[in-house]
Each structure stands twice: as structure tokens, then as C-alpha cells.
Amino acid sequence: MIRKLETHATLDRRDREAIRALPHHVRTFDASAYLVREGDSLQHCSVLVSGYAFRQKVTGDGLRQIVSLHIPGEPLDLQHLFLDLADHNVQTLTRAEVAIIPRAALQSLALSHPAIGHALFVNMLVEGSIFREWALNVGRRDARTRLAHFLCEFAARLEAQGLDGGRGYELPMSQEQIGDALGLTAVHVNRTMKLLESEGLIVRTKRRIDIPSWTALREVADFSSRYLHLRTKAG
Amino acid sequence: MIRKLETHATLDRRDREAIRALPHHVRTFDASAYLVREGDSLQHCSVLVSGYAFRQKVTGDGLRQIVSLHIPGEPLDLQHLFLDLADHNVQTLTRAEVAIIPRAALQSLALSHPAIGHALFVNMLVEGSIFREWALNVGRRDARTRLAHFLCEFAARLEAQGLDGGRGYELPMSQEQIGDALGLTAVHVNRTMKLLESEGLIVRTKRRIDIPSWTALREVADFSSRYLHLRTKAG
DNA sequence: CGGTATTTTGAGCAGTGTCAAAGACGGTGG
DNA sequence: CCACCGTCTTTGACACTGCTCAAAATACCG
Numbered sequence: 121m122i123r124k125l126e127t128h129a130t131l132d133r134r135d136r137e138a139i140r141a142l143p144h145h146v147r148t149f150d151a152s153a154y155l156v157r158e159g160d161s162l163q164h165c166s167v168l169v170s171g172y173a174f175r176q177k178v179t180g181d182g183l184r185q186i187v188s189l190h191i192p193g194e195p196l197d198l199q200h201l202f203l204d205l206a207d208h209n210v211q212t213l214t215r216a217e218v219a220i221i222p223r224a225a226l227q228s229l230a231l232s233h234p235a236i237g238h239a240l241f242v243n244m245l246v247e248g249s250i251f252r253e254w255a256l257n258v259g260r261r262d263a264r265t266r267l268a269h270f271l272c273e274f275a276a277r278l279e280a281q282g283l284d285g286g287r288g289y290e291l292p293m294s295q296e297q298i299g300d301a302l303g304l305t306a307v308h309v310n311r312t313m314k315l316l317e318s319e320g321l322i323v324r325t326k327r328r329i330d331i332p333s334w335t336a337l338r339e340v341a342d343f344s345s346r347y348l349h350l351r352t353k354a355g
Numbered sequence: 356m357i358r359k360l361e362t363h364a365t366l367d368r369r370d371r372e373a374i375r376a377l378p379h380h381v382r383t384f385d386a387s388a389y390l391v392r393e394g395d396s397l398q399h400c401s402v403l404v405s406g407y408a409f410r411q412k413v414t415g416d417g418l419r420q421i422v423s424l425h426i427p428g429e430p431l432d433l434q435h436l437f438l439d440l441a442d443h444n445v446q447t448l449t450r451a452e453v454a455i456i457p458r459a460a461l462q463s464l465a466l467s468h469p470a471i472g473h474a475l476f477v478n479m480l481v482e483g484s485i486f487r488e489w490a491l492n493v494g495r496r497d498a499r500t501r502l503a504h505f506l507c508e509f510a511a512r513l514e515a516q517g518l519d520g521g522r523g524y525e526l527p528m529s530q531e532q533i534g535d536a537l538g539l540t541a542v543h544v545n546r547t548m549k550l551l552e553s554e555g556l557i558v559r560t561k562r563r564i565d566i567p568s569w570t571a572l573r574e575v576a577d578f579s580s581r582y583l584h585l586r587t588k589a590g
Numbered sequence: 591c592g593g594t595a596t597t598t599t600g601a602g603c604a605g606t607g608t609c610a611a612a613g614a615c616g617g618t619g620g
Numbered sequence: 621c622c623a624c625c626g627t628c629t630t631t632g633a634c635a636c637t638g639c640t641c642a643a644a645a646t647a648c649c650g
Contacts, residue, residue, distance in 0.1 A: 134552035159581070163583060177487060180577035183495040187487045199483055202476040207484045207582040231473060241437040241465070244479055249432055249442045252422045258494040259538030260418040263606075294628060303494030305607055310630060326615090342415035346394070347442040355388035498638070529596060543638055545597060559648085597646070602638075614629070620622085 125225075135235045142229065144221040149212045156197065156210040164220050165197040172292045174302065175199075185258075186301035188250055189274065193281050198244050201227060215291045232275045246349045253305070253347045257287045258303040261342065262298025263312045266302050269339035271322065271329055273348070288330030316340075362465045377464065379456040384447045391432065391445040400432040406451025407527045410434070411535065412443045420493075421536035423485055424448070424509065428516050433479050436462060449527045481584045488582045492515050493538040496577065498547045501537050503576035506557065506564060508583070515585045522566030523558075551575075 146169060149155065155166065155173065173190045187208060190196055200206055201223060212218075230237045251271075257269050271291075278285030291298075294311065296306040304312070316322045321337050324331040331337050381404060384390065387586050390401065390408065408425045422443060425431055435441055436458060447453075465472045485508075492504050506526075516519030526533075530548065531541040545567070551557050557567040566572050 134647080145473060175487070175493045178568065179491065179495045185491040185494040187490050194399070199480060202473060202478070203480050203584055205581065205584070207584065208487055227473075230476070231469035236464050236503070236536055237472055238437060241476070244483065245434060245436070245438050248483045249438070250441055250481065251483060251490060252410070255422050255490045256412045256414065256420040256485060259413045259420040272371075306629085307608080307631090308606055310628095311606095314630085334460070345391060349438055349440070349442065531596080540639055541597085542599090542640085545599090546638090549598085591650105595646100595648075597644105599631090599644080602640085605636105606635105606637085606650090608635075610632090611630105612631080615627085618624085619625090619626100620624105 124236055126311050130132050135233050137185060138229060138233055139236065142225055144219045144220050146217055148215065148217050148218050151212055151214050151216075153212045154209060155212065155218065156200070156206050156208075158206050159270055161204055162206060162208045162223060163201050164222050164223065165195070165226050167195045167219040167231050169217040169219050171218075172213035173210060173218075174213055174297075174301070175208050175210050184300045185303060186297065187254065188247065189277075189301070191273055191274075191277055191281055191283065193259070195243060198240060199231070199247065201240070201244075202308055205354060213297070226259075242349075249347045249349060252344055263302075263304055264315060265340065265342055266304070267298070267309065267312045268316060268321065268337055269343050270298070271316075271331075272341045274341035275334075276332065276343075276350070285336070286331075288328060291339065292327065359588075360471045364522050367387070370468050373464060373468055373549075374471065375457050377407050379451055379454045383450065383452050386451075388447045389444060389502055390453065390588060391443075393433065393441050395441045397432070397435050397441060397458060398582055399457050400436055400461050401456065402430045402454045403427055404452040404454050407448035408445060408451060409448055409532075410443050416571050418534045420538065421532065423482065424512075424536070426512055426518065431480060433475060434482065436465070436475070448532070451493075477584075484582045484584060488586050497518075498537075498539055498543055499550060499554065500545065500575065500577055501539070502533070502547045502577050503556065504553060504574055505533070505537055505550065506551075506553055506566075507573055507576045507578035510564075510566060510569075511578075511580050513584070515583065518559065521569070523563060523568075525563050525564065535562055 138153060151170075156162065168190050170191070170192050174186050175188050175190075177182050178184045178185045196210060196218065230240045253273075255268050275285050275289060275290065279288050283289075290299060293301075294306075295309045299306040299309040301317065302309065313322075313324065317324055320332060321340055323332060337343075369442045385405075391397065399535050405427050408431060409421050410423045410425075411419050417465055429461060430451065438545065441559050461523045465475045487507075492501050496504060509526065510520050510524060512520075518524075522586070528536070529541075531545045534541045534544045537544065548557075548559065556575055557565060558567060572578075
């Protein structure tokens with residue numbers, strides 16, 4: 121499972137052994153639990169074994185911006201692997217199992233095994249790319265496009281990770297949280313959601329999102345998966 | 356000069372030698388020249404020797420979002436060091452000198468010299484942190500705060516880089532570009548700029564920005580330099 | 591000195607936010 | 621199995637920030 125993420129980006133040989141040998145323990149967190157708080161000095165990194173999580177920062181007057189989501193199988197704290205003080209919060213979205221790894225162990229592994237270092241570099245850079253796309257999304261697209269884009273990204277990433285995804289998926293977030301991710305109000309998310317639904321671009325069943333026509337949604341969303349740097353096809 | 360950036364984050368020994376020995380050549384670009392275009396497959400990375408540059412992405416219907424700025428001395432394309440296709444554009448802001456380094460050379464250096472690898476990791480992660488802060492800025496702060504925050508970031512980074520900064524600096528951007536960085540219109544940037552000026556938070560002389568009271572601006576801007584992960588004091 | 595890019599200003603509009611309240615849902619204890 | 625609660629989702633009315641369009645005033649450059 122831990123290994124899976126590494127291969128997400130680059131092929132290793134029996135570096136896998138080294139990774140599997142990493143000291144770690146798995147812990148379960150409830151929904152909404154904080155894994156990292158801004159200002160913490162970090163001693164370990166983690167990998168999401170199951171469940172969903174997200175990163176967020178809050179403004180001086182309490183407004184929250186979700187900066188990225190994490191789906192099962194993704195490493196959670198590479199972003200802080202080489203930084204000493206957390207600059208944002210990491211929180212679970214649902215109940216989740218997290219593999220916790222001492223930072224030092226992963227650091228030295230990264231620096232001593234070129235292939236692993238490479239994989240980590242790639243992983244970090246892809247995350248960086250996702251941050252950039254979010255900035256574009258939040259800064260320059262209107263609510264409808266923005267939401268559609270968000271839904272596309274989630275679908276694409278789930279699929280790339282080998283989970284369901286493509287035609288539909290369960291979106292484990294409240295509209296309030298979606299709003300925080302998009303820089304919108306929960307109320308407006310609701311309206312926009314219904315708009316997309318009324319246009320036939322998505323079908324909602326509770327929190328499940330189904331996508332009748334990927335190309336149609338993708339079109340409206342101004343979505344291109346390039347920034348995800350997937351090795352698979354899709355688009 | 357190239358070395359300077361590496362030390363920005365972490366101390367090296369005579370890894371510096373290795374860095375200085377990197378094959379490279381310096382090239383001068385005009386203002387607004389493209390260094391990288393989205394979709395390019397990259398063969399080299401670069402370091403800004405002098406001048407300013409920025410990264411941007413554009414929306415399907417031509418709206419542009421500037422995702423980050425680069426000041427003299429910063430490495431420019433670490434973001435793509437281990438990714439094959441560019442996911443955004445890199446452009447000069449002013450006439451600039453750029454040191455161009457073959458990607459492969461830097462890659463192997465990063466993977467074979469732990470200290471250098473470490474420095475690069477840190478550099479990438481700090482950039483990532485800046486992206487996150489931009490997302491927060493653009494997504495959750497109103498125009499006034501957003502602009503003030505932007506001005507603070509620029510000041511803090513200039514200062515950290517040992518350039519002027521602190522009390523005032525030359526902002527090498529048109530209001531149109533500032534707008535693209537903040538997700539605002541040039542017109543609104545203008546109004547907001549004048550607002551900050553009328554409040555005595557900044558003093559403008561052409562494109563020069565002077566900051567009468569750092570604490571006052573910092574306050575309004577909801578700015579904390581934590582996310583820049585500077586090793587210096589400031590705040 | 592003319593021509594072009596940038597900064598200012600004004601007036602009116604629109605996309606989102608606010609505030610409030612009414613459903614829906616899902617879980618809990620009896 | 622049901623009533624009760626707290627959390628989400630919906631809806632409506634209305635306000636406001638930031639956008640558009642346009643044109644005037646400046647600044648910059650050869």
C-alpha cells in the first residue's frame with residue numbers, strides 16, 4: 121500500500137524493500153481530526169491508507185481555504201518532509217487510517233536512494249502543480265466552471281489511483297467544505313451544484329456524483345488533466 | 356550567484372564546487388519573454404541571475420493567473436526539474452539574465468549529493484508553500500487585504516534575498532499584471548492601490564512602493580512570513 | 591513630438607455573499 | 621419502531637464587492 125504511491129510516479133527496483141522496511145505504525149483517525157496544525161514542528165510524515173483528507177489554511181479572521189484533497193494511497197505529508205514548521209493544517213475528511221513514518225527515516229531514505237528520491241521529487245512537484253491549478257481555478261474561473269473543474273479533478277485523480285472515479289464517485293465533503301475548497305459560499309455552491317445538475321452535466325444522489333458525459337463536463341470545466349502529470353491516458 | 360540560492364535553504368560544504376562546476380550558460384531575455392511554455396518538454400532548468408520573472412497559467416478563455424513571482428537569485432525551473440511536460444508558463448517581467456542548466460546534470464547532482472538534494476527539496480517545498488498561500492489569498496481575502504498581502508510578500512522576499520525590500524522597493528509590474536496575480540481586474544487594482552495609499556499604508560512613486568509602517572501594513576495584510584520558511588528573523 | 595502603453599475616473603451592472611428559515615437526513619436513546 | 625436532535629441541504633430576498641465599458645490623463649520611448 122505504501123509502495124503504491126511511490127510507483128504512482130516512478131518505477132523502483134527493490135528500493136521497495138527499503139520502503140517496506142520503513143519503521144511505521146498505522147493509526148486510525150475520526151472524521152475531521154487534525155493530523156497537522158499550522159505551527160507544529162513535525163517529527164513524522166504519513167501516508168493515507170484509507171479514507172480522505174485535505175489541507176487547509178485559515179485567514180486571520182477565520183475564513184478557511186482548502187488547498188488540496190488527498191485520496192487513499194497518497195502520501196500526506198511530503199509537503200513538510202524537509203520543512204520544520206508546518207505552514208498549514210492537514211485534516212481528515214472522513215474516518216481514515218494513516219501510516220505514520222518518522223521523518224528522519226524517510227528523509228535519509230530519500231537522500232540515499234536515488235530512485236526513491238526521484239519518486240519523492242516527482243510527487244512533490246505534482247502536488248505543487250495541483251496547487252498552481254487551484255490558484256488558477258479560484259482566481260480566474262466563475263463559480264460554475266470552478267465547481268465543474270473541481271469535480272473533474274477529483275474524478276481524474278480517483279481514476280488514476282485505480283479507485284472508481286471515471287463515471288461517478290462518492291464525494292466525501294459537505295457543501296460547506298466544497299465552498300472552502302473553491303473560495304465560494306456554501307450557499308452558492310448549492311446553487312451552482314443544482315445548476316450543473318439542471319444542465320444535465322452531473323447527476324447527484326446524496327453525495328454521489330455521476331457524470332453522464334465526461335466530455336461535456338470536461339468542456340464546461342475547462343479541464344485538462346495535464347497538470348496532474350498522470351502516466352495513464354485519460355485527459 | 357547560483358550558489359546563493361542553494362544556501363538560501365541549507366548549508367553545503369564543497370558541494371558548492373559541484374554546483375559551480377555545473378555546465379551552464381547565461382542568456383539575456385527581453386521583458387515579457389517566455390522562458391517556458393505550457394506543454395513544452397523541458398531539457399533544462401534555469402536560475403534568475405538578474406531581473407524578475409513570473410509563472411502563469413491561462414484559462415480556456417484567455418484569463419491569466421500569475422501563480423508566483425521570482426526575484427533575482429532564485430532558481431526558476433525547479434518546478435519542472437523532474438516533470439516532463441510543462442504545466443504552466445514562465446515569463447520574464449523585466450529584461451533578465453538567466454543561467455541555463457541542462458536538466459539531466461542538475462537531476463543527477465540532486466540525486467547523488469545528499470546535501471544538494473536536500474537543498475533542492477527545501478526549495479521546492481517552500482515554493483509549494485507559497486502556492487498554497489496564494490490560493491488562500493486569492494480565494495479568501497478581499498481586494499484590500501489581498502493586495503496588501505501581496506505587497507508584503509514581495510517586500511519580505513526581497514529583504515530575505517538581501518535586496519532592498521523592507522522599507523520600500525520598486526515593483527516591476529503593471530497594474531494589469533498585479534491584477535493577474537491577485538485574481539482582480541486592473542481597474543480594481545488601481546482603486547485598491549489608491550485606497551491603501553489614502554490610508555497611509557503605502558506611498559507610491561511611479562512603481563516604487565514605500566512602506567511607512569511595516570507593522571501597520573502587515574496587520575492589514577493579515578501577513579505572517581511563516582509560509583516563506585525564511586531562516587532570517589523578520590516576521 | 592507623435593504614438594503606444596499604463597494609470598485614473600466614472601457610471602452602471604452582475605455574480606456572489608449575507609441573513610434567515612424551512613426542509614431532509616442520519617443517528618440516538620427509549 | 622418512533623420521537624428528538626444536530627448537521628446538511630435548499631430557497632428566497634437583498635446587499636455589496638468587484639467587473640465592464642469607455643474615455644480622459646499621464647508616462648514612456650524612439
